[in-house]
Amino acid sequence: MTRELYVGLSALVEPGNRELGQIVRRVGPYVAADALCSERVSEQLVGAATTRLGEPLRLPAVEAFGARLLDDADRLGVRIVCPDDEEWPSQLAHLVRISRGYTGQVADRDTDPPLALWVRGPHRLDHALARSVAIVGARAATGYGNYVAGDLAHGLAESGWTVVSGGALGIDGAAHRAALATGGVTVAVLACGINRPYPVSHTGMFERIGEEGLVISEWPPDAPPYKLRFLIRNRVIAASSAGTVLVEAAHRSGARQTLGRARLLGRPALVVPGPVTSAMSAGCHEELRIEGARAVASVAHVIEEVGRIGTDLAPLPSTPERPHDRLDPTSRQVLEGVPIRKPLPAEEIAAAAGVSGRDARRSLPMLVALGHVEAIDQGYRLARPA
Amino acid sequence: MTRELYVGLSALVEPGNRELGQIVRRVGPYVAADALCSERVSEQLVGAATTRLGEPLRLPAVEAFGARLLDDADRLGVRIVCPDDEEWPSQLAHLVRISRGYTGQVADRDTDPPLALWVRGPHRLDHALARSVAIVGARAATGYGNYVAGDLAHGLAESGWTVVSGGALGIDGAAHRAALATGGVTVAVLACGINRPYPVSHTGMFERIGEEGLVISEWPPDAPPYKLRFLIRNRVIAASSAGTVLVEAAHRSGARQTLGRARLLGRPALVVPGPVTSAMSAGCHEELRIEGARAVASVAHVIEEVGRIGTDLAPLPSTPERPHDRLDPTSRQVLEGVPIRKPLPAEEIAAAAGVSGRDARRSLPMLVALGHVEAIDQGYRLARPA
Numbered sequence: 105m106t107r108e109l110y111v112g113l114s115a116l117v118e119p120g121n122r123e124l125g126q127i128v129r130r131v132g133p134y135v136a137a138d139a140l141c142s143e144r145v146s147e148q149l150v151g152a153a154t155t156r157l158g159e160p161l162r163l164p165a166v167e168a169f170g171a172r173l174l175d176d177a178d179r180l181g182v183r184i185v186c187p188d189d190e191e192w193p194s195q196l197a198h199l200v201r202i203s204r205g206y207t208g209q210v211a212d213r214d215t216d217p218p219l220a221l222w223v224r225g226p227h228r229l230d231h232a233l234a235r236s237v238a239i240v241g242a243r244a245a246t247g248y249g250n251y252v253a254g255d256l257a258h259g260l261a262e263s264g265w266t267v268v269s270g271g272a273l274g275i276d277g278a279a280h281r282a283a284l285a286t287g288g289v290t291v292a293v294l295a296c297g298i299n300r301p302y303p304v305s306h307t308g309m310f311e312r313i314g315e316e317g318l319v320i321s322e323w324p325p326d327a328p329p330y331k332l333r334f335l336i337r338n339r340v341i342a343a344s345s346a347g348t349v350l351v352e353a354a355h356r357s358g359a360r361q362t363l364g365r366a367r368l369l370g371r372p373a374l375v376v377p378g379p380v381t382s383a384m385s386a387g388c389h390e391e392l393r394i395e396g397a398r399a400v401a402s403v404a405h406v407i408e409e410v411g412r413i414g415t416d417l418a419p420l421p422s423t424p425e426r427p428h429d430r431l432d433p434t435s436r437q438v439l440e441g442v443p444i445r446k447p448l449p450a451e452e453i454a455a456a457a458g459v460s461g462r463d464a465r466r467s468l469p470m471l472v473a474l475g476h477v478e479a480i481d482q483g484y485r486l487a488r489p490a
Numbered sequence: 491m492t493r494e495l496y497v498g499l500s501a502l503v504e505p506g507n508r509e510l511g512q513i514v515r516r517v518g519p520y521v522a523a524d525a526l527c528s529e530r531v532s533e534q535l536v537g538a539a540t541t542r543l544g545e546p547l548r549l550p551a552v553e554a555f556g557a558r559l560l561d562d563a564d565r566l567g568v569r570i571v572c573p574d575d576e577e578w579p580s581q582l583a584h585l586v587r588i589s590r591g592y593t594g595q596v597a598d599r600d601t602d603p604p605l606a607l608w609v610r611g612p613h614r615l616d617h618a619l620a621r622s623v624a625i626v627g628a629r630a631a632t633g634y635g636n637y638v639a640g641d642l643a644h645g646l647a648e649s650g651w652t653v654v655s656g657g658a659l660g661i662d663g664a665a666h667r668a669a670l671a672t673g674g675v676t677v678a679v680l681a682c683g684i685n686r687p688y689p690v691s692h693t694g695m696f697e698r699i700g701e702e703g704l705v706i707s708e709w710p711p712d713a714p715p716y717k718l719r720f721l722i723r724n725r726v727i728a729a730s731s732a733g734t735v736l737v738e739a740a741h742r743s744g745a746r747q748t749l750g751r752a753r754l755l756g757r758p759a760l761v762v763p764g765p766v767t768s769a770m771s772a773g774c775h776e777e778l779r780i781e782g783a784r785a786v787a788s789v790a791h792v793i794e795e796v797g798r799i800g801t802d803l804a805p806l807p808s809t810p811e812r813p814h815d816r817l818d819p820t821s822r823q824v825l826e827g828v829p830i831r832k833p834l835p836a837e838e839i840a841a842a843a844g845v846s847g848r849d850a851r852r853s854l855p856m857l858v859a860l861g862h863v864e865a866i867d868q869g870y871r872l873a874r875p876a
Binding site (some may be wrong): 393 | 766
């Protein structure tokens with residue numbers, strides 16, 4: 105049942121949603137689904153989920169929705185991998201760091217880890233990604249860029265590294281193809297349903313990747329590749345791999361965002377220089393001027409950089425997480441003001457915690473949903489440990 | 491007379507010599523020349539100076555040597571600029587920082603500031619260099635490199651920056667020529683006598699630079715451009731300018747050393763990326779991978795980087811230098827062991843200072859020459875302040 109709920113929840117809101125991700129991680133998919141169905145979450149979340157479910161939010165309906173998606177996967181000959189599954193790539197959990205600003209920088213949009221991944225291909229997902237490098241770049245790549253992307257992918261594949269990319273025209277395609285041609289493993293991370301590869305002209309390439317590598321997606325079948333989804337998807341490319349290499353990028357290029365995600369994650373953000381006379385390298389050179397970017401001019405450079413942090417792909421340290429570690433600063437502060445025994449109204453908690461009444465009224469229902477706080481007679485007190 | 495001595499001393503040893511430079515800075519050219527002639531300096535220094543003077547070292551001979559060189563300058567229609575002259579570029583004094591490891595890194599060879607510069611051209615040297623950028627790179631430059639060097643020099647000249655370079659084939663020449671063509675000021679720093687520009691094929695270019703910009707050299711007329719001299723000269727290119735831009739460089743390239751000098755000096759070490767497929771950019775990309783290098787892809791980038799440290803070209807802070815600030819660590823330690831009143835033999839000073847007898851015997855004569863210590867009856871004590 106957990107499985108159905110994970111899959112159901114994953115498809116009820118756009119991937120990366122922080123509110124839902126936070127609740128699922130805190131209380132598991134069952135209680136999370138219950139919180140959603142009893143509307144103990146934000147209105148937006150309820151609205152989005154109701155629209156997608158197509159009927160009133162009820163636990164059995166969410167479960168049935170997940171079950172139908174699992175059937176769809178079977179019919180399509182693909183599988184769905186969830187966070188509790190053995191082959192789940194644990195490094196995706198690092199996304200919570202940037203989702204919550206653990207690294208001092210908060211991403212510009214929700215970047216929570218996926219709740220489920222649709223997967224086609226013969227390899228275990230965690231194994232394929234254990235030693236992987238992302239190669240990304242411009243769709244309108246030049247001959248130079250395509251050559252370098254292919255050369256790097258070839259060398260990485262030859263050294264046993266998996267090449268991760270986004271399946272797009274240009275740099276992405278050159279990297280996937282070179283990895284395939286070398287007999288290596290390559291992983292295409294889609295921004296749409298796994299049954300409708302985009303771009304269409306790469307259909308043959310995706311088929312081959314599905315046979316020899318892995319095609320993965322966070323979206324249910326038939327999900328169209330909206331522009332925004334590429335930006336949501338990029339976090340998975342960066343978080344899957346030990347480092348991201350940007351090969352060619354114009355000044356404005358989505359691939360720069362993938363590199364930025366790698367940087368936020370503390371993974372090597374590697375940049376291939378090019379002629380300064382080439383507009384297709386202008387974005388690369390801007391990236392090179394950002395603190396922490398590293399120029400790479402060869403496969404050896406890339407391996408030197410990603411090899412260093414091999415251990416960083418190990419699972420997150422398993423020291424028990426304190427319940428409020430994952431709260432945002434305001435909620436954490438509000439929690440400090442919640443009495444242990446005698447319930448108090450929000451206003452008094454606000455005064456005790458030193459926050460505005462508005463902040464308290466906003467945070468307390470979430471703290472209740474998360475199980476930190478109990479609501480009793482118009483007041484709140486700390487929940488007893490289970 | 492000071493002038494003759496500066497010029498004489500400058501030509502008695504190879505430029506950059508740390509021992510001579512240190513003495514001259516400490517006690518001025520007169521006492522330094524006296525220390526040299528009375529052989530209170532190292533044997534190597536005495537040997538080198540005697541060979542170049544062509545007669546036994548005596549103060550009047552050194553002075554006459556300098557006077558002859560000043561006459562040579564007049565005859566050649568050039569001038570000699572010394573550290574006491576108004577137009578001396580004070581930023582050259584920063585070279586003592588790397589000469590003595592003030593920045594934590596000691597250069598791989600003597601890098602003392604010049605004692606004199608031969609100058610041809612219509613501008614005041616200090617004014618011409620006050621806002622200057624060095625552009626250096628491969629002699630065997632590609633069309634790409636020549637284009638970029640010219641483009642940067644053009645843009646810098648247009649913005650009122652002086653373009654400093656080494657007058658060599660390839661990148662250097664492209665930079666000088668573009669600055670000239672833009673009507674800007676360019677400074678060619680030679681590694682040989684000012685009357686024998688090298689390479690010969692650049693004779694016309696040097697003539698024009700001598701008319702519209704400045705040609706400068708640390709060497710007396712007719713000095714041939716030995717290979718080593720380019721490496722000695724490079725420190726002047728780096729120290730003259732607010733920052734150094736490396737345009738193209740093969741893996742092994744002298745221009746990389748110029749960039750290294752800029753880095754040691756704490757000046758912007760700027761690197762133009764190029765195709766990773768080009769051997770002529772391989773050295774650039776290696777440099778880009780060194781901590782502190784900055785990629786520049788446009789004139790705007792260069793100006794952004796060098797503009798920041800405009801103030802760094804101001805004269806060295808004029809807080810009085812304590813006498814032993816300029817000593818090497820061992821001599822400084824030896825000095826700690828020298829008694830104030832009752833002279834002690836070298837061995838006892840060594841014991842008091844916690845250094846080997848050999849170190850003490852080596853350092854004490856230099857400390858005497860520098861005026862820190864008096865030698866009395868086989869022993870040593872601190873010299874009285876003058």
